[in-house]
Amino acid sequence: SQVPELEEEEEEQQKEKERKYKKIIPIIIGKGIIEREKIKEYGGNKEEVEEEKMMEDMNEALVDYNMRIKRYHNPIDGKIYYIIVSMKTDKITQKAIGLEEKERTYLQRILEMASKKQPPHYKMKKETLLNEEVREQQKMNREEAERIIEKMKKEKYIEETQNNDILLGPRIRVALKAHLKEKYGIQF
Numbered sequence: 001s002q003v004p005e006l007e008e009e010e011e012e013q014q015k016e017k018e019r020k021y022k023k024i025i026p027i028i029i030g031k032g033i034i035e036r037e038k039i040k041e042y043g044g045n046k047e048e049v050e051e052e053k054m055m056e057d058m059n060e061a062l063v064d065y066n067m068r069i070k071r072y073h074n075p076i077d078g079k080i081y082y083i084i085v086s087m088k089t090d091k092i093t094q095k096a097i098g099l100e101e102k103e104r105t106y107l108q109r110i111l112e113m114a115s116k117k118q119p120p121h122y123k124m125k126k127e128t129l130l131n132e133e134v135r136e137q138q139k140m141n142r143e144e145a146e147r148i149i150e151k152m153k154k155e156k157y158i159e160e161t162q163n164n165d166i167l168l169g170p171r172i173r174v175a176l177k178a179h180l181k182e183k184y185g186i187q188f
Contacts, residue, residue, distance in 0.1 A: 115184035
């Protein structure tokens, strides 16, 4: 049996860790994705806390919201990301992915095009995504399509290589993994 003062101290340390993680959760939910290094900037994991324990604590706090945070090592840029994943699909969770309806429709078109490409990267040329036929199907001009592509790149739905190839990004690879396999036959 431990000394009561030690038990209280350990309990207080655990509560402090949970408070730190609970500050990070709204940030990850709001952004949808966050780099591992950014966690430190937002006040979490300053000391090298066991990553698995941090993930467990954060996911425990999200159980009632049907959400999870998953860790993903991106082979494209070599960085580690934490990504929010909805465990169910409904209107609320669709809005939570951070894209407007027109943007989600354009993303679906990109996924349809990607499904016809070779794994594992499902590489597409940026110009193909901007061509007139694709834009007309979405009822948008080139500037709007470019703005949406830039937003999807910034939010890590897609990535662009130096050769202007577009690849599916970490948010798609993690948050939509089951949906991609079921609807488009895309597997990672």
